[in-house]
Amino acid sequence: MSELGADLPRVRLAQLPTPVQDLPRLSTLLGRRVRIKRDDQTGLALGGNKTRKLELLLADAQTAGARTLVTGGAPQSNHCRQTAAAAAWAGLRCVLVLGGAPRPGGVGNLLLDNLLGAELVWAGDRSRDEALATTVAREVAAGHRPYLIPYGGSSPVGAAAYALALEELLAQGERPDVILFASSSGGTHAGLALGARALGFGGRIYGISIDQPAPALRQLVAELATQTAEYLGLPVTLGEQDIIVDDRFLGDGYGVMGSAERDAILLFARSEGLLLDPVYTGRAAAALIALARSGELAADKSLLFWHTGGAPALWAYSDDLIREL
């Protein structure tokens, strides 16, 4: 039974616990034991880490009497796709505010947003923040009772799901020395770091920054973790010194797949039959490979790669992936 979240309002969207598996061929290639936590298999409309957050966010929206979920992201946002699916599952409207100019039709996550019946608002020349605020105001005025989910679902409510996820991992008997994962809007990272602290887990919670310099992400994650502790009623404060962020793998920026990400995608696919994504898990896996090969992650340390999903975005990168094959 859950120690951290026993009384939290929560809907059951995810298939939990997600499996933890060995990666025998990859472990041999990297000269150390590597296991994987399969949050790409959470189950909601092709899965991913946002499903766990949405279990709590959707329950919070329902408690508030919301009729519409509003959120935003990049055109290939996994978070937007999963929010659209959660809204459809719960019989709510969904409005997604996407960055940039309209892209008709759609491929990858954008195709799925359309299939799932979300209404799309394109920010165009406006900033995404501004477009999001305008959209919420419009939904309120129209009587649609919107519930705003921040980018990546990374409010304290959403982040709490990853404190529970760490508890789930420990209940599976796992005690890795290092847990490595992709960190972007900070909710996954904040929840895992908080869960580790609250449950006395001493392994390193090692976030690979996807799109921002380490100081900014550390600050964001520490603040969010502390707010999440408040939400969960835990007497815990986390500071920047408690948060591990590695920002050496930012490559050419958010959403730009380079050779490191592509190589990692190919290695996982061909050695283990596992699908990563070009934006998040491909980048985190590239970091894992580099850190293992350089010896920076010592060979006697057990390593857990937390797979956060994202493979639907592969289709949006098929030209670049195929050209290189």
Ligand SMILES: *Cc1c(COP(=O)(O)O)cnc(C)c1O
């Ligand atoms: C959103 C996302 C992440 C990052 O999680 P945050 O909680 O936003 O830091 C990692 N991997 C995938 C596939 C994602 O969609």
